[in-house]
Each structure stands twice: as C-alpha cells, then as structure tokens.
Amino acid sequence: DGGITQSPKYLFRKEGQNVTLSCEQNLNHDAMYWYRQDPGQGLRLIYYSQIVNDFQKGDIAEGYSVSREKKESFPLTVTSAQKNPTAFYLCASGSPGTDLNQPQHFGDGTRLSIL
Amino acid sequence: ELKVEQNPLFLSMQEGKNYTIYCNYSTTSDRLYWYRQDPGKSLESLFVLLSNGAVKQEGRLMASLDTKARLSTLHITAAVHDLSATYFCAVGKMTGTASKLTFGTGTRLQVTL
16 A cells, blocks of 8 residues: 555653654655644644755754655754754645645654653 | 634534635645644545635535635535544645745634434
8 A cells, every 4th residue: 555654653752862753655756845833833844855855944954854865755854953853743745736636645643752 | 924724623513514624825835735634644645725715525525725715614514424524724835846835823624423
C-alpha cells in the first residue's frame, strides 16, 4: 500500500542533543513537507521541498534542518538550538502541480519530548 | 501575512442536529482544504476546493468556498457521534510545484447522544 511512514512514533531528546525524525513516502510525490503541531493548535510549516536536493524554509524553520537526497525521503533534524522542541511533528507529501484536486497526504506523526 | 481563522473553536452538538463551521482567510488563495483529526492521530483529508462557488459533499459533510468573501464553510447535517473530531481548514498557496498550507486553529466538534 502506498503511504507515508514516519519513525519513530515517540522520541525523547536530552538537553544539547540533536535528534532526527524520519519520513519516507512511496507515493511518488514531488513535494514533501514538515509541520509542527502544539497542543490545541493548528499545524505550522517548518520546511518544504519541491524536488531532490532543494528545500525552502517555512514559517518556523529556526532550530531545524532538513535534507532531500532522495525523492522518497525527507528527514528532519531538531537541533539543540530549538529551545522548545516538545510537539507533534507531521510529515506530508503531495504533487499539487500535476493534480489540482490532490490534498497533502500526512504520515502518522512523531511525538517529541524533552527528557 | 496570511491569517486563517476558524470559528467556533469548540462545538458541542446533539446527534441529529445541523451546524456550520466557518473558515475565514485574509488573502487570496489557490485552494482550500478541509481535514479531520482524531485525538492523537494524523490528519485525514476531507475536501479540496479549488474555485469560487465550489461545493463538495461526502456523507453528512458538505464544504463550500466563496473566494470573494474569503470564506469557506463546513456544514454538518444530522450529526452522529462518529463525527466527533477536530476539523481544520487550510489555505494553500502554490510556490513552484509545492503548495504551502496555512492552517486554522481547528474546531473541536463533540457530538453528544
């Protein structure tokens, strides 16, 4: 079945540590996105990528980094510079340029907490 | 800066009743999305609305878009308990081949028996 796989489901970060969240899709989508969701709030865009080896900052990129070495993969690193990393992180993908009616498809998310 | 406002933020309604969730946005958009989120879960796509006057229906849910008023509505007909969830609208702006989404804060719907 086609879909988006995020791992791990739960992640704990120690002070001063960088952690990496994995996102893999087998939907052959061009664009991939990372969002952050805080309790009781909507999603905010961290980074997005339209094509391999290219990515752009979203609204809240500070303290995060990404890479896009393969079409299927878009890992997110939460660096020690992100002082409030506790949140629910959602990865999404889509190809809106080829199908106007296509929504962004979301993975199941990773819950990140500080130890 | 694009702002997306939803109201109400919380809605408690009885089974069998009708109600409407409103989504206002501040600038022009390329498309409007509605998503559903169950507690602790990911987002499930409900509707994608592309043009002024667009209306889509799925079961007891119907979404519409008025681009001139910058308003989308999600109408719930004869609510049932299974519709209890948080509903988000999101405004999409195309940039190259990506669609950047700006989300509303969500409407938590509780349907009581």
